[in-house]
Amino acid sequence: MGFRCWLLVITFVLSMGFRCELAGAHGRWQLLQSLEAADDGVCTAVVSPQGYECQEYEVKTQDGYILTMHRIPQGRGGGRAGKRQPVLLQHGVLMDGLTWLLNPPQQSLAFVLADNGFDVWITHGRGTRWSRRHESLDTSDPAYWAWSWDELASFDLPATVGFVVRQTGQKLHYVGHSMGTLTALSAFSEGKLVDKIKSAALLTPVAYLTYMTTPIGIAAASAFSGEMLGALGVAEFDPKGYVNQHIALGSWNQLFGVRLRYAGVNCYDLMASFTGPNCCLNDSTVDMYLKYELQPTSVRTLVHFSQSQSVAFRRGVITKYDHGSSAANMAAYGQSSPPEYHMSNIPHHLPLLLSYGGGDMLSDVKDVQLLLNDLSNHDADKLVAQLVKEYAHLDFVMG
Numbered sequence: 302m303g304f305r306c307w308l309l310v311i312t313f314v315l316s317m318g319f320r321c322e323l324a325g326a327h328g329r330w331q332l333l334q335s336l337e338a339a340d341d342g343v344c345t346a347v348v349s350p351q352g353y354e355c356q357e358y359e360v361k362t363q364d365g366y367i368l369t370m371h372r373i374p375q376g377r378g379g380g381r382a383g384k385r386q387p388v389l390l391q392h393g394v395l396m397d398g399l400t401w402l403l404n405p406p407q408q409s410l411a412f413v414l415a416d417n418g419f420d421v422w423i424t425h426g427r428g429t430r431w432s433r434r435h436e437s438l439d440t441s442d443p444a445y446w447a448w449s450w451d452e453l454a455s456f457d458l459p460a461t462v463g464f465v466v467r468q469t470g471q472k473l474h475y476v477g478h479s480m481g482t483l484t485a486l487s488a489f490s491e492g493k494l495v496d497k498i499k500s501a502a503l504l505t506p507v508a509y510l511t512y513m514t515t516p517i518g519i520a521a522a523s524a525f526s527g528e529m530l531g532a533l534g535v536a537e538f539d540p541k542g543y544v545n546q547h548i549a550l551g552s553w554n555q556l557f558g559v560r561l562r563y564a565g566v567n568c569y570d571l572m573a574s575f576t577g578p579n580c581c582l583n584d585s586t587v588d589m590y591l592k593y594e595l596q597p598t599s600v601r602t603l604v605h606f607s608q609s610q611s612v613a614f615r616r617g618v619i620t621k622y623d624h625g626s627s628a629a630n631m632a633a634y635g636q637s638s639p640p641e642y643h644m645s646n647i648p649h650h651l652p653l654l655l656s657y658g659g660g661d662m663l664s665d666v667k668d669v670q671l672l673l674n675d676l677s678n679h680d681a682d683k684l685v686a687q688l689v690k691e692y693a694h695l696d697f698v699m700g
Contacts, residue, residue: 343371343398343423343431351406352377353415360464361436362427362456364448369431370461371398371423376416377406385420386499387469389462392698393479394450395540397430397596398423400478400698403589410476410698422465422473427457428537429596446536449605449622450480454487462497472499478698479664482506486672487619489647500652504697505664508619508644508672510610512665538603540595577662577693581700590699619644644675652683658692 344355348371356372375385390411392400401423406412415421425431428446438445465473475498477485482503488494489501573579605622620639624630627637634640647653653676657669666688673686692700 343402347399347402348373351412353406353412358464358468360460362460364452364456365436365438366427366456367432367434367436368427368457368461369425370464371425373411373415373421373423375420376412376418384469384471385418386474387420387422387465387471388414388474388476389422389424389465391424391458391461391475391477391481391485392426393477393481394598394602395595396478397425397432403586403699408700419474420469422461424457424461426453426598428598440537443536446599447601448599449601450484450487451605451621453480454484454491454493458484458488459493462494466497472497474499475501476504477501478504479507479694483508486644486647487642489651490642490644491646492648495648495651498651500654502654502656504656505661505694506655506657506669506672507664508675509668510606511671512667513610514662514665536600537597538600539597573693576695577658577660579693579696579700580660580691581696586699590695618642644672645678647676647679649678649680650683653679654685654687656687656689656697658694658696659688659690660693660696663694 342357344357348355353373354375356374358370358372360368360370362368390398390401392398401411402409406416411421411423427433427448428440433440435445440446462473462475475485475494482505485494485501485503486506486508489498601622608623609619619642621634621642623639624633630637630639655669655673657664657666659666669686676684689696
């Protein structure tokens, strides 16, 4: 998910050194600990030990970012010969490709797809642990972080999707979660990728942010954490970083006027307080998520989500990043205000599945309906909307 509220709350939790009162699936958790300690790759530490073939690739974007992708070309034990249908899994913000691998094989989408005959490709977005290189910039350089989800739609998705198509010679199925849906929708609305996509499954689709209902999210959204970090010259948002932690802590205390007690916090309940009541997560998965899966992103991405929320609320539109002045927008876009993404421009023949949860307090049902209104002219046999009443935001990827 891509909301400032989530970043603020999780960063506060990390900064205070909370020790979650959770039981663990120790074998799986130890595997992830060994990955961190030994700096092994995803293939060595996570995929191969489960009995799956795993391949690693590097993909360079048009603006010079070097991304890592992992491939599980077949299920355990091989399977039938011949070409397998490729499917690409795109995570959301604050996550990386491990999102799809955190549960046991029978409960992790990447493994389930591989075992059911698909050629599975997993992305790791720019700035996350395995995609922190650039042809000329270092991550310590603020210029490395001068991007928002606009660039993910314009550069990262074309690079990764194009690479898979070239490697396999086939169109692919796309699966995105949260921000991974927004970047795809944005690209589709501009006619990008459509000739390379066989279908798109959008889990907890994020476009409009008007009806977010979590009280913590609403309060935290007013803090403009991204703007505060930007004003201090911080370009990278690292949830485990010192500067971000202390800014988030100060923001929390300012918002609520209290200092929370540091011990005895149940992280399962905390997660539910800003994602909605996830029906199907177990405690060990929440534990692993909070302790491992938090990944950096750019401050500009957070600011862009802040802008999206306020602009969508006022005008009911989705726009590119606002650079803060007419002159800066003119330099970037040739016009004084940021251009809009028109979801109604998504080609009507592109097969889409929108799957969303009745308990999701971030991608609210009413916001998904706004998106469906934009898609009202889509070919009837090419659009499926699936409401899973008991699901909240994270059930779709880690339930």
